Amino acid sequence: MRRILIDSVTHGPLTEPPPQPDAAMLAELAASLERASRAKLGRSLSIREVDAGSCNGCELEIHALGNAFYDLERLGLHFVASPRHADVLLVTGPVTRNMREALERTYNATPDPKWVVAVGDCAVDGGIFAASYAVAGGVNAVVPVDLHIRGCPPPPAEILKGLIALMTTAR
Numbered sequence: 001m002r003r004i005l006i007d008s009v010t011h012g013p014l015t016e017p018p019p020q021p022d023a024a025m026l027a028e029l030a031a032s033l034e035r036a037s038r039a040k041l042g043r044s045l046s047i048r049e050v051d052a053g054s055c056n057g058c059e060l061e062i063h064a065l066g067n068a069f070y071d072l073e074r075l076g077l078h079f080v081a082s083p084r085h086a087d088v089l090l091v092t093g094p095v096t097r098n099m100r101e102a103l104e105r106t107y108n109a110t111p112d113p114k115w116v117v118a119v120g121d122c123a124v125d126g127g128i129f130a131a132s133y134a135v136a137g138g139v140n141a142v143v144p145v146d147l148h149i150r151g152c153p154p155p156p157a158e159i160l161k162g163l164i165a166l167m168t169t170a171r
């Protein structure tokens with residue numbers, strides 16, 4: 001008995017050393033953990049709204065997204081006061097000549113990666129104001145647009161659909 005005790009103290013264990021984790025398995029686990037963490041934590045977008053010359057009809061529908069019925073914040077969508085905090089520029093209206101520079105500066109102030117969503121028929125191509133001398137064109141005429149949400153104005157549910165589609169593909 002004494003010898004067994006001395007042997008167990010002076011020699012290491014006789015069992016096999018544990019194998020090192022497999023690199024491919026670790027990579028698979030890391031990918032699935034990343035997917036899970038994105039699903040839990042990465043589903044949010046910060047939105048800066050820019051009225052580039054709208055009649056305010058589109059804004060009324062966008063404001064409705066914050067009411068108790070649509071409650072967009074529960075979905076991880078937030079309006080922010082500065083383009084520097086934004087992932088998405090939500091732009092309404094035809095771009096008037098007076099607002100052109102403001103839209104360009106807002107776009108340049110938004111950090112990459114960023115997305116531009118044009119809301120309403122006017123934002124697509126100028127809509128009913130397209131022929132006006134005061135209009136530079138749709139949003140695409142001034143900054144690159146990633147998503148168009150059509151309608152005059154588009155209802156809140158349509159705007160929400162577009163934002164959710166963006167949130168699920170952009171991340």
Ligand code: SF4
Pocket residue numbers: 053054055056057058092093094119120121122123127128151152153154
């Ligand atoms: S799309 Fe319609 S509601 Fe929106 S700014 Fe143009 S005219 Fe107004």
